[in-house]
Amino acid sequence: MTDGELTSIEMTGKKMNDKETTGKNMTDRTEPVSENEYPIAQIRQWIDRLEADHILPREQLVALLTYEQAECDVYLFERARHVRESVYGKAVYMRGLIEFTNYCKNDCYYCGIRRSAAGAERYRLSEEQILNCCKNGYELGFRTFVLQGGEDAYFTDERIVQIVRRIKECYPDCALTLSIGERERESYEAFFAAGADRYLLRHETADEAHYRLLHPPQLSLSHRKQCLRQLKAIGYQVGCGFMVGSPGQTPDCLVEDLLFIRELEPHMVGIGPFVPHHDTPFADKPQGGLELTLRLLAIIRLMQPHVLLPATTALGTIDPRGREKGILAGANVVMPNLSPGEVRKKYLLYDNKICTGDEAAECVNCLGKRIASTGYELVSDRGDYK
Numbered sequence: 303m304t305d306g307e308l309t310s311i312e313m314t315g316k317k318m319n320d321k322e323t324t325g326k327n328m329t330d331r332t333e334p335v336s337e338n339e340y341p342i343a344q345i346r347q348w349i350d351r352l353e354a355d356h357i358l359p360r361e362q363l364v365a366l367l368t369y370e371q372a373e374c375d376v377y378l379f380e381r382a383r384h385v386r387e388s389v390y391g392k393a394v395y396m397r398g399l400i401e402f403t404n405y406c407k408n409d410c411y412y413c414g415i416r417r418s419a420a421g422a423e424r425y426r427l428s429e430e431q432i433l434n435c436c437k438n439g440y441e442l443g444f445r446t447f448v449l450q451g452g453e454d455a456y457f458t459d460e461r462i463v464q465i466v467r468r469i470k471e472c473y474p475d476c477a478l479t480l481s482i483g484e485r486e487r488e489s490y491e492a493f494f495a496a497g498a499d500r501y502l503l504r505h506e507t508a509d510e511a512h513y514r515l516l517h518p519p520q521l522s523l524s525h526r527k528q529c530l531r532q533l534k535a536i537g538y539q540v541g542c543g544f545m546v547g548s549p550g551q552t553p554d555c556l557v558e559d560l561l562f563i564r565e566l567e568p569h570m571v572g573i574g575p576f577v578p579h580h581d582t583p584f585a586d587k588p589q590g591g592l593e594l595t596l597r598l599l600a601i602i603r604l605m606q607p608h609v610l611l612p613a614t615t616a617l618g619t620i621d622p623r624g625r626e627k628g629i630l631a632g633a634n635v636v637m638p639n640l641s642p643g644e645v646r647k648k649y650l651l652y653d654n655k656i657c658t659g660d661e662a663a664e665c666v667n668c669l670g671k672r673i674a675s676t677g678y679e680l681v682s683d684r685g686d687y688k
């Protein structure tokens with residue numbers, strides 16, 4: 303697929319074969335017009351209304367997620383870029399991702415480091431290794447570090463507090479983000495008191511039934527949402543998010559996600575395509591689609607003009623220019639990997655993950671060039687929410 307070719311996809315993310323594509327050609331139609339097909343002028347009007355009001359009725363959100371006219375994407379992305387530039391200009395912020403443990407007590411059906419993934423070679427970084435990643439990152443211009451890991455009981459509140467304190471002592475001009483899952487409110491408060499600034503906790507799906515389909519019974523959507531609300535109340539800059547094209551996801555699920563984002567008003571939203579991992583129950587499920595992911599990035603930008611929105615590694619994994627396309631659809635953050643080379647191939651949430659063989663410096667160089675090619679600029683900045 304070429305850059306300009308932003309065609310329709312099925313909600314499963316499966317690419318249509320030639321026969322299907324021909325069947326849906328606008329000029330040579332052999333199928334009945336689906337009820338989701340609206341005139342282009344109508345779709346543009348809804349895009350304009352979304353930009354002006356930051357919300358639309360459910361049916362119109364569904365229409366924006368399912369329209370089949372690629373020319374509407376061109377307009378949608380243009381509006382999203384306009385809105386992102388009015389808030390953040392041309393800057394793209396970078397976050398240094400430190401994947402410090404791949405032990406996890408959970409068993410989410412989609413995740414390559416789930417407890418039952420017997421093939422995953424487990425590791426933990428020591429405090430010194432983590433600090434070394436920060437040192438390396440700081441020299442490369444990073445002013446945000448993201449500590450991400452599975453839900454690993456080894457990292458008690460005391461250990462996390464200690465790591466947070468040390469990073470903030472060494473790098474007082476940097477923001478520190480935690481992405482370590484669900485914990486007690488008291489733990490979140492302790493991390494915040496120790497200096498953590500931000501917290502990422504994807505809600506994964508805001509639809510109850512869909513949540514059940516993706517997770518074992520021990521996990522609940524209501525608890526996830528409660529954690530997110532607590533984090534926000536404590537004072538963190540908070541990020542929620544979800545996978546696009548995860549098994550069982552429908553346009554209605556995605557509308558629930560959008561309405562939840564609207565309600566929570568997070569500072570960040572992390573979305574990327576679902577990509578199957580061979581050692582999970584979803585090994586044979588199709589991956590999420592590029593076009594739908596880009597469309598959601600743009601819609602989220604129009605709904606929350608100030609949101610910090612990463613063009614994720616998963617997006618770069620399903621398309622060689624996925625992250626660039628994400629930036630051109632309204633994203634304004636990238637999250638290169640700062641983890642030590644030896645462990646990168648072990649933090650595999652999904653198959654074919656990119657950048658697992660590179661040094662952090664190579665990734666920054668490569669991403670800097672990639673972003674420059676879009677007309678935007680990778681900057682060395684904390685990149686706080688404006």
Ligand code: 5AD
Nearest residue numbers: 412413504575576577579616651652
């Ligand atoms: N494909 C894409 N994203 C995934 N994540 C976990 N497993 C996968 C997968 N197979 C995402 C989840 C999680 C984040 C850290 O990575 O949304 O919150």
Ligand code: FES
Nearest residue numbers: 657660665668669
């Ligand atoms: Fe890692 Fe390009 S971002 S090699």
